[in-house]
Amino acid sequence: MMISSEVLASAAADPTSLAWDFIWQESCHQGTCDPASAVLLPWLAQTCAAFAREDREKAVVLAGFIALGADDAGRAAYADEITTLRALAVDRLPSASSDSMFVYLQQAILGFDGDEIWGKELDHLNDGEIDVQCPECDEEWLLDLESEDSRIESGLSSGLARRLHAEAVQAGRGSVAARLTRLFGRFSCPDCGTRFNLADHLAGISYQ
Template sequence: MSAGARNVRGVEEPDWPNLEHAYGPAGDVPALLDALVPDGTADVWDELWSRLCHQGTVYSASFAALPRLTEAAARWDPADRVMVLALAGAIVVGLEDDAPAERTTLHRLTSEALAAANDPDDTVYLLQALLAFEGVPFWGEHLERLAGQEFEAVCPGCETPLFVVLDYDGLGYFASDGDYVGGRTTPRAPLRPADAAALDGIGARLHTAFADRGFTGLAEYVRHLFGDTVCPACSHPFPVAPAVVETF
């Protein structure tokens, strides 16, 4: 389809074959967008993610897909929007300083979806998307690591790479400088959680979002992530969240 041509919906489309995705020319993207369904387990989502946001990298076709992703989110019920908004958020993060025209609409649609969310992981992904549309650095791209219960950090004292573990597999809350799953004797230091009442900024916002929905586990992850610890390698004390942010 040439630039300026209209599809069956009467909407002007980009010149897809002259755009790029992870595997080359993007002429196959319109058919995938036409096949979008609310079911986040449908194969079309794997196809789109691998092309438009491959390992966090975005492409010219990724940006061109935003209007169609926004249109799908607006058409679907709030509870069905998790996957489409997560993909749109991941693309917007890649825009860096450029604000797409769809950002305000996507933010509104995500706020509606958050109000309808009743699953902890869905709430994490929707909050990440919301922060992406607000241009919040780091958390708009990496908040999903809460669902995986692990972040990475570097000790600000000795620069040792660390894992920040948020009760992964019931192992507890700690910083480790090695394989804490296979090598359970690896040195580790406990995370000291922040007082919920003392949290501010993004920490307070995240804690409130989870606690108000009854997601006590996620609220505890936030308290520990925004608490402090010492380096298991050199005993240097440091606040956890800033060290995590500085690592990426």
């Protein structure tokens, strides 16, 4: 990771600076952040705190990815900064600039919490669809989260699901709340008839 002090200064001076794109590219690749990027957390905590609430969204989301990608030593070393950044994300969540940003902020909070699954995968809500794999016959299915898919039995299959749904309802994010009930609902495999929780069987995800 090679990010100059000049790039960091440009980003800190302007939340819309193209320097942020460079920082993203250097820190994270294909949804995974280099553990070495954790050294940015103190700078991110200071920078995000200095930005106006409406200007810190993108930076806080980046910080969530970086915190999730940090190793145990990094999370321990920057525990105070992670706590600060999490609080900033929670503060912004109710007034997020869009439904998609609301989801990204929820995901960032989970990243700060160290949730290895939903700190990365919650943004399937923004994609509007998910690939799931039947635990019995291994067949994969692409399911629509945007509309009422008759194959999905809506639900909230975990305490986390209920928390995320409550946050969406309280913030007036009806579309996000509806998609959450599908993501955390149940599905009957058309091939073998096995019923399973969608959120426990996303295709290509290791739950170990």
